[in-house]
Amino acid sequence: MKKVIVIILPVIVYALQPIVVDFTPLPKLRGDEHINIKIGPPYTGSRQSPGDQIGTTAYDLQADFSYGQRLMVDGNSQAHIDWMWQDYPGQSQRYCAWNGRFANGTYYGETQASNSWSGYVQLDITRETEPDSQRSVITYHYDAGSGYFSWIDIDEGNLWGFWSNTPRSPQVPGHIWPTVCVSNNNNILMATGDYNANQHHVYLTTDEGLTWTEVLTMDSCASLSRHLRSSGNTGSNRVVYVHTQFITDSVASGQLDNDVYYVLSTDGGVSWGPHINVTNYQPYPQDSVRAYCEVNAVFDVNDNLHITWSGRKVTDSYYEASKIFHWDEINDTITVVSSPSIYYTEPGGWWIESDTGGDYGAWRMPADMTQLVNDKQDNTLYCLWHGNDDYTDYSQDSIINGEVYGAFSTDSGISWSDYVNLTNTRTPGAGPGDCDDEDYATVHPYVVNDSIWTTYIEDKDAGAYPQMEGSLTENPVRCWVFSKRLITGIEEHHNMEPSAISLRIAPNPFVKQTSISLSRGQSAESMELKIYDATGRVVKSFPRLTPDVLHSMMSWEGTDQHGEFLPAGVYFVTLQNGDQCITKKVVKLR
Ligand SMILES: [Ca+2]
Ligand SMILES: [Ca+2]
Ligand SMILES: [Ca+2]
Numbered sequence: 001m002k003k004v005i006v007i008i009l010p011v012i013v014y015a016l017q018p019i020v021v022d023f024t025p026l027p028k029l030r031g032d033e034h035i036n037i038k039i040g041p042p043y044t045g046s047r048q049s050p051g052d053q054i055g056t057t058a059y060d061l062q063a064d065f066s067y068g069q070r071l072m073v074d075g076n077s078q079a080h081i082d083w084m085w086q087d088y089p090g091q092s093q094r095y096c097a098w099n100g101r102f103a104n105g106t107y108y109g110e111t112q113a114s115n116s117w118s119g120y121v122q123l124d125i126t127r128e129t130e131p132d133s134q135r136s137v138i139t140y141h142y143d144a145g146s147g148y149f150s151w152i153d154i155d156e157g158n159l160w161g162f163w164s165n166t167p168r169s170p171q172v173p174g175h176i177w178p179t180v181c182v183s184n185n186n187n188i189l190m191a192t193g194d195y196n197a198n199q200h201h202v203y204l205t206t207d208e209g210l211t212w213t214e215v216l217t218m219d220s221c222a223s224l225s226r227h228l229r230s231s232g233n234t235g236s237n238r239v240v241y242v243h244t245q246f247i248t249d250s251v252a253s254g255q256l257d258n259d260v261y262y263v264l265s266t267d268g269g270v271s272w273g274p275h276i277n278v279t280n281y282q283p284y285p286q287d288s289v290r291a292y293c294e295v296n297a298v299f300d301v302n303d304n305l306h307i308t309w310s311g312r313k314v315t316d317s318y319y320e321a322s323k324i325f326h327w328d329e330i331n332d333t334i335t336v337v338s339s340p341s342i343y344y345t346e347p348g349g350w351w352i353e354s355d356t357g358g359d360y361g362a363w364r365m366p367a368d369m370t371q372l373v374n375d376k377q378d379n380t381l382y383c384l385w386h387g388n389d390d391y392t393d394y395s396q397d398s399i400i401n402g403e404v405y406g407a408f409s410t411d412s413g414i415s416w417s418d419y420v421n422l423t424n425t426r427t428p429g430a431g432p433g434d435c436d437d438e439d440y441a442t443v444h445p446y447v448v449n450d451s452i453w454t455t456y457i458e459d460k461d462a463g464a465y466p467q468m469e470g471s472l473t474e475n476p477v478r479c480w481v482f483s484k485r486l487i488t489g490i491e492e493h494h495n496m497e498p499s500a501i502s503l504r505i506a507p508n509p510f511v512k513q514t515s516i517s518l519s520r521g522q523s524a525e526s527m528e529l530k531i532y533d534a535t536g537r538v539v540k541s542f543p544r545l546t547p548d549v550l551h552s553m554m555s556w557e558g559t560d561q562h563g564e565f566l567p568a569g570v571y572f573v574t575l576q577n578g579d580q581c582i583t584k585k586v587v588k589l590r
Contacts, residue, residue, distance in 0.1 A: 028197065028224065029064050029466050030148065030176065031084065031094055031119020031141070039089045040432025040461050040471035048525070048578045049425050049436050049458040051480025054099045055110035059086035060457055060475050061464035062440035064224055067294065067369050068122040068179045070442045071455040071479070075131030077103045077448055078159055081455045081479055082113065082123045082138050088474035096121040096140045100159040101479055106548075113163045114153065118142040124182045124230075132158050139190060141176035142167070150178035150192040152209050168209025175201060181228035183239045183268035189215075191226040191241060197255075200226050202241055204269045215269055222246040222255045223293035230268075231299040232376075232446050237268040242295040242307055247281060258291040260309050260327075278307060278327050279334065288315050292322065292365060298372040298445045301379050305329045306413055308337060308370040308383055313350055321350035322365035324385050326413040337407055338367050339418045341389040351387055358394020358401075362467035366391075367405070369440070375447035375484065381409045382452060382487055384443050389421060396431040397470045399463030402439050404456065406487040420487050425579075430462075432471035437462035451481045501527065501577045509587035512557065518575050519551040525578050529554065531586075532572045539566060558588045 043056070062070065062084055071081045078100060085097035096114035101107055114121075118140040126135045135155040141148050151167035175192040182188050188209065191202045202216035225244040231237070244258035260278040265271060281287040292310045299305055306328040313321035324337040340349035344366075351366035353359075360366060367387035374381055384406045393401045403426075407419045425436035441456035458476040463469025501520040508514060520527055527549065529542040539560045545552055558566050568590045574583045 028195065029061065030195075031059070032117050032143070033466065034091050035466055035468070037465050037468065038471045040473040042088065043433065043460055043474040043476060047427070047434060047436055048476065049423055049438050049456075049478060050482070051454075051456075051478035052101075052107065053476040053525070054081060054101070054107055054455070054479045055083065055085065055097055055477040056088065056474055057083055057085045057097065057457065057477055058088035058091075058472055058474055059084050059094060059466065060439065060459045060473070061466045062457060064120065064177060064363075067440055067442060068227065069181070070121065070123055071444055071453060072123060072125045073444045073446070073448045073453050074125050074134040074158065076134075076158065079444070079453055079455075079479060079481070080123060080125050080136040080159065082121045082136070083455065083457070083477050084119060084121050085112070089472055093117075094119065096138055097477075098136065098138060098161060098163075099479070100136075100161065101481070102159065107479075108159055108161050111161045111163075113138055113161075114140055114151075114167065115142060115165075120177050122179050124180050126154065127182050127184050127186050134158055137180055137182055137188060139178040139180040141178060141192075147173045148176045149173065150175055150190060152180060152188060152190060154208055168205075170203040170212035170214070172201070177224050179226055179228050181230045181239065183230040183237050184234070185237050185268040187268035187270070189228050189239060189269045191228050193221070193224060193226065197222055197224055200243055202228070202269070216241060216263060216272055218243060218245065218261070218275070220245060223258065225258070225293040225295055227295045227297060229297040229299070229445065231303055232374075233299060233301065233303050236299070236303050237266060238299055238303060238305075239265045239269045240297050240299075240305055241272075242297045244291050244293055244295060244309070247290065256290065256292060256312065257314060258293060260291045260295055260307060262297070262305070262307060264305070284314055288313055290314050292368065293363075294369055296371050298374050298381075300374045300381065300412070301376040304412070306372055306374075306381060308372050310365055310368040310370055310385070312365055321346060321352040322367045322387075323350055324367055324370045324383065326383065326409075326416070328413050331412060331414055333414065335413055335416065337370070337383045337416045338385065338405070339407065339416065343390050351389070354391040357391030358398045359463075360400050361463045361469050371441065371443040373443055373445055373447060373452055377447070378410075379412070380447075380484075380488075381413050382447070382484065383407050383409075383416070384422070384441065384452070384454070386439060386441065389419070390426060393426045393428045395427070395435050395437070395462040395470060396429055397461065397463060399461075399469050401425075401427050401430065401435050401437045401462045402459075404438050404441050404454070406452075408487050417488075420489070422482070422486060432461040432473050435460055435462045447484055450484055452484055452487070453479075453481050455479050501575055501580050501582060503573065503575045503582050503584050505573060505584055505586050509589050510558070511589050513555055514586060515553055515555050516573060517551070517553045520577050527552070528576045530574050530576070531556070532574065533566070534570050534572075539571070
């Protein structure tokens with residue numbers, strides 16, 4: 001949706017009144033729509049965002065004005081990942097794709113895990129004590145012939161990738177966009193909603209989907225924001241259901257003006273406590289903040305509940321300004337996670353849409369899609385979110401190229417560090433196929449092996465094409481496991497760069513032969529080595545290394561591609577790894 005341009009002069013007069021936007025809700029996408037839209041070029045691999053490519057999808061939009069959990073880590077330090085796949089450029093199939101990352105950093109491989117025309121996938125893992133028994137639980141909606149239902153399916157073994165095609169469902173017609181979570185006593189909970197989103201429902205199964213019980217119903221919710229989270233602490237069966245619910249004094253037709261609510265269970269979702277309003281926002285102008293339609297939660301190592309959400313400023317046209325907020329059950333205080341961007345001058349640290357910058361797109365805000373992560377070693381909290389701190393970075397089609405941001409807190413969320421732009425891949429003006437728009441990241445809620453585990457879509461044309469933004473592109477799906485120090489900044493940036501490459505040449509200068517050693521981090525692609533002369537001409541290229549090679553050593557006798565000796569002089573050795581490149585000078589003496 002394009003931004004509403006407000007003429008400056010009358011705004012001065014009406015500055016004290018909320019600007020009521022004539023807001024028509026966008027369609028709620030079900031994942032089965034065919035969309036006529038211009039096709040962009042296929043992905044050539046020429047540019048890339050951080051992390052390992054684990055698949056592709058042409059359906060860049062992974063969540064319909066909410067998001068959820070598409071990556072979880074099991075007791076073997078393995079990541080279980082799913083996403084909504086669509087072929088490129090065809091739109092002939094759309095299904096739940098699944099992949100697994102083994103502890104050594106290799107992958108199972110991209111796998112179809114549901115029938116075609118399944119939509120809006122999420123994931124958790126069963127909680128057997130023995131890690132080798134822990135299995136992916138995927139959820140999605142699908143029409144098996146009698147209308148759309150929400151389903152779960154469970155892998156036959158630990159990263160077996162064996163989907164027996166016996167998905168199970170509470171069998172409630174029209175209840176779609178499911179989210180899933182598994183409690184520590186292995187109860188599986190699914191939250192779904194009516195197509196018009198009037199009600200949210202939570203269903204419980206204690207027999208892996210054979211039978212289901214409805215355990216919660218929330219009326220008058222209006223948006224698709226529903227989030228289930230179980231405790232990751234051994235022996236705790238705490239589970240929380242967090243959602244947003246519209247406020248009746250809304251200036252934007254309800255769906256965008258919300259309070260944040262939660263309900264707690266201590267027995268794995270069988271019985272539930274009271275329905276608690278965290279934000280309790282008062283009518284404008286008492287409060288000029290509202291929750292948007294996204295929430296996330298984590299139980300920290302002391303089993304205390306933390307919730308984050310994206311909030312918007314109600315005095316502006318409807319999604320113009322946003323912040324990320326945090327609340328926890330011990331301090332019972334709402335704090336701001338996102339420190340002010342250096343690019344934005346709006347008082348109060350709001351991240352704002354700029355009149356001169358790009359468009360954030362439908363159902364999006366300048367800072368949105370928040371995710372919480374707890375480090376059980378020291379109870380540090382990490383918060384990741386989407387957005388842009390540089391509103392000059394937008395695509396040829398004027399859609400903002402997104403980044404993933406992170407901040408941390410060592411005092412249970414009372415105060416937060418300055419944010420770090422974690423991806424920091426700026427592609428201003430890029431056309432279809434050339435954008436680095438990292439989007440729809442979901443993060444495992446705990447630090448594992450000092451790392452933060454995330455999956456996201458590397459959208460090669462910023463903007464969600466099912467919302468008629470930009471062109472259809474073939475988009476890499478990435479798994480990025482990075483050191484928590486990328487956010488805390490405790491180590492030097494060079495050392496924490498997960499895909500950092502290095503190049504050493506010795507002896508240098510050399511007479512007869514020199515050795516070139518090269519290495520890279522875990523999460524990069526194949527390396528390529530070339531030697532240039534002082535005029536910039538390639539004199540020798542070495543064969544591209546296979547992607548599994550982390551370290552290698554080449555010897556060079558000062559010869560060209562045909563084995564002929566090159567003249568004495570200065571040469572440049574260049575190591576390319578994805579979009580990283582380093583060059584070192586080498587001197588041949590005679
Ligand atoms: Ca980016
Ligand atoms: Ca796109
Ligand atoms: Ca985007």
